[in-house]
Amino acid sequence: MHTRPCWVEISTRSFEDNYRFLSTLAGAQAELLAVVKANAYGHGLRICAPAAVRAGARWLGVTSVDEGIEARRLCPEARVLVIGISPGQGRDVVCHNLTPVVWDTWQFDELEAVAHAADIRSISVHLEIDTGMSRQGAGPDSLGPLLERFHRGSPLRLEGVMTHLFAADEADGRITDDQLERMESALNQIQSAGMNAGVLNIGNSAALLGGQGEAISALADRHGMKALIRPGLALYGLIPEYDPDFSPAEPISLGRARRDLHPVLSWKSQVVSVRSVASGAVVGYNGTFVATEPMRLALVAAGYADGLDRKLGNRFSLLVRGQRAPLAGRISMDQSVIDVTDIPGIATGDEVVLIGQQGDETISAFDHAKAAGTIPWEIFTRIAARVPRITV
Incomplete structure (x- = not known):
């Protein structure tokens, strides 16, 4: 299961x-x-x-x-x-x-x-x-x-x-x-x-x-x-x-x-944990992101082994509670981190949307493709087999 x-x-x-x-x-x-x-x-x-x-x-x-x-x-x-x-x-x-x-x-x-x-x-x-x-x-x-x-x-x-x-x-x-x-x-x-x-x-x-x-x-x-x-x-x-x-x-x-025409696929994950960090804290491999102020960060159960392009680190956002949350630091194999400082009430278990709609906001495969320098066909087919496809 x-x-x-x-x-x-x-x-x-x-x-x-x-x-x-x-x-x-x-x-x-x-x-x-x-x-x-x-x-x-x-x-x-x-x-x-x-x-x-x-x-x-x-x-x-x-x-x-x-x-x-x-x-x-x-x-x-x-x-x-x-x-x-x-x-x-x-x-x-x-x-x-x-x-x-x-x-x-x-x-x-x-x-x-x-x-x-x-x-x-x-x-x-x-x-x-x-x-x-x-x-x-x-x-x-x-x-x-x-x-x-x-x-x-x-x-x-x-x-x-x-x-x-x-x-x-x-x-x-x-x-x-x-x-x-x-x-x-x-x-x-x-x-x-x-x-x-x-x-x-x-x-x-x-x-x-x-x-x-x-x-x-x-x-x-x-x-x-x-x-x-x-x-x-x-x-x-x-x-x-x-x-x-x-x-x-x-x-x-x-x-x-x-x-x-209507999109068929939505790609989702959840917040695994939330933490506060002080100004100057580094986030992720090689410290490519440094907090410039006290921040709230959420850990998401999706990484490049799931198909989330590693190039999106520090340059893309995911959706949580209907708002865009920027990716902070490099994307790891199985996880990624988003900046939720300006989104109140984020808690463990909150749904995170990688592709699809949440509230009034939408992220498409074209959005991923433009940020990663590729095409939506590749974004779709890159989603790993370990990510289950569920009929809704």
Whole structure:
């Protein structure tokens, strides 16, 4: 039984409402794939995968085969897309009825060998096209030989064609336009080879909220396909930060999202003890904080081993009794100290909010990210496994 006072609360109602809102935003011409990779962005796969299915999701997206197996256990009827498979994982992909994303010849070789050995006649795959990110996917030179692998004697079936829009949050949209043009060229090449995929697997939160869903659906329609858009961060209630010059007139979709999306995760702890210190007292490792006057300090049961970035020491605040309490000194592995001199009545057991709302004050993952020089995706996924996720 977990009794340490450091935990995360997950609002499944907010998650489900967010999915339904994004589905409405995508329109009837597109379907959503709920991205639940990296333990559902640190929110808990066991909580969020079933919540997505309850909200209407038919597709779940993960990166690792291990998480794909767990998603299959949690949601037996869902389609589970594994965005990256590694050598030796083909058997698990086939045995657990996962849908792999492929782009390299060894993936074709391994999946075909496993299917033949198991006498499986059909495996649906999504072929990834590299439209400019140079991370994974088939480029123009390798696409032709890969298409030849989809022959009558192969168990592999081309169900979907995929790419990743890696700059959908930028102002001028030129990179995204170029990517869509490259994808159209690839789709023309696929059709010229006598093949048709039913699913155009493309787009993310930034593309959907930024109003590019219509262009994605139009591209899919031109090739007789169904658009499958993959929201991630927005599912968890955060809006990607767009280039300040993203649009002179903000898309209606983005304005609606600011109003209708709600954060799913709150991260909380408690005051463990309170003490008074004299002027000149040092606080924490290496004495980076020195009291300039008599002060009241509260010890909080959360440290960098829980995911609280060590760089936030002396430069960030947590919430207690609805007020901001500055972090004093360096963050320790399991604890941190806050200055509560100006907050009366602080006592052992008081709730401390690291992410979330308390009273009229709110701390977001974006606030953490800006102070730590990173992005909210990392803030969420850094919250340690030892911090329990609790459904509320």
